[in-house]
Amino acid sequence: MNPFACGLPVPVVLRLLRGEHTRGDRAAYYRTEWWSAQKARALASGGQKCRRCQKAVGTLHVHHLKSGYKRMFNEDLEKDLEVLCRNCHRREHHK
Ligand SMILES: [Zn+2]
Numbered sequence: 780m781n782p783f784a785c786g787l788p789v790p791v792v793l794r795l796l797r798g799e800h801t802r803g804d805r806a807a808y809y810r811t812e813w814w815s816a817q818k819a820r821a822l823a824s825g826g827q828k829c830r831r832c833q834k835a836v837g838t839l840h841v842h843h844l845k846s847g848y849k850r851m852f853n854e855d856l857e858k859d860l861e862v863l864c865r866n867c868h869r870r871e872h873h874k
Pocket residue numbers: 829830831832833834863864865866867868
């Protein structure tokens with residue numbers, strides 16, 4: 780997959796690829812079809828449940844681990860992403 784074909788402006792794609800993205804860049808990335816597909820793959824490989832509390836209730840989120848923020852577009856499902864429930868995800872961003 781070519782990141783430059785995802786529909787985002789070139790400077791945004793470059794910042795995402797370099798790991799120098801802003802909150803706005805990430806929001807744009809999360810609206811791309813590429814991320815939808817990545818998210819679906821992460822959910823499928825994570826067994827459709829939260830990795831922390833093992834619950835499968837509500838909407839599951841796919842969280843970027845620190846390494847994942849540096850590998851936007853090329854996240855490794857195991858190393859860079861984590862399937863979390865809403866509560867665990869919120870906790871992860873407020874530590
Ligand atoms: Zn959880």
